Amino acid sequence: MTSTPRAQFVEARTRAERERTDQQQRAVRTVAGNARDHTEYTALLAMLGLKDPAPQPLPLSRRLADYVHQVAEVIGVPADAVGHEVTDTATAYIALAQRCVAQPDHDLMLVWDERLGWYIAAETAPTESPIVMAYLAGEAVPPPAAVARFVTDTADGRHMCLIRPVLPPAERTALAEKMAAH
Template identity: 35%
Template sequence: MIPLLTGIDRDHGLRSGLTGYLAAVSAAVGVGEESCTVDLDAPASAYIALDVRLSRHPGRDMALLWDERHGWAFAMETHSGEDLLVLAYLGGDLVPGPSRVRGFVSAIRSAGGASAPPVPPDLRGDRGELLDRLRRHRRIFPYSFRMG
């Protein structure tokens, strides 16, 4: 017997859903898909480089980070190449609509930065629930296989 839903199928579902979701969010925040990266290892995570500068940090590049534990975070690149510095978390929902993420970025940009220290929310749930939430954003990637 071979199970119908294998690890490969789950990875494909996560990849197609998360990349489609990132495409929608990146468009909402005004950057192209070339600004996005995805890591499907547990916990799944993503990065979107932003075309945003903050008055409190004028020489720093900004980015959005997403992971399946904390959802979206607004972060600042460091000059040393170390991990990004999280300035704020969106919270409330692991997979919010792209317009809500756009509003999050706009609010931080308007304020010139975050006003309070970031507290990471625990939005972690079941991987199956995450796949269900991402399904409506999924992209179709053809399987390539060779016959005979």
């Protein structure tokens, strides 16, 4: 069965429209994943001649970056001493200038993990696991000021909770919302 030229035209036009829609959706997702905030997200979409299809929450990676930088700022750590990533597990790392009275010869690091929350560890040789000094009990995403107190207390030897927290599994959208609240 051969199709008429009109049917071929309609089919080609439909396919082109579907491809255009797919490209626009990919562009919107790319902008959403890279925009620093909602204002930048909206501005970038406008520059590309795209409309916000629906209010989309910023992804966990962007919320984590903002939250970890807020924590680092409260502690007094520069941005170049901060790292974070979202892969199969969302994690963050902040290199601390403080030393701990219990491990005065080791640099300290503040680490966040979506399953463990915040903890402080003494850095060791690259082939060895860090020495965990203390865990911050409570919720996975506490206010930055609470994390700063935890750092100060641990460095001074006043907070040495070595009980590993058992956090309930968190849905990543909920984690991102908690991070946005700070």
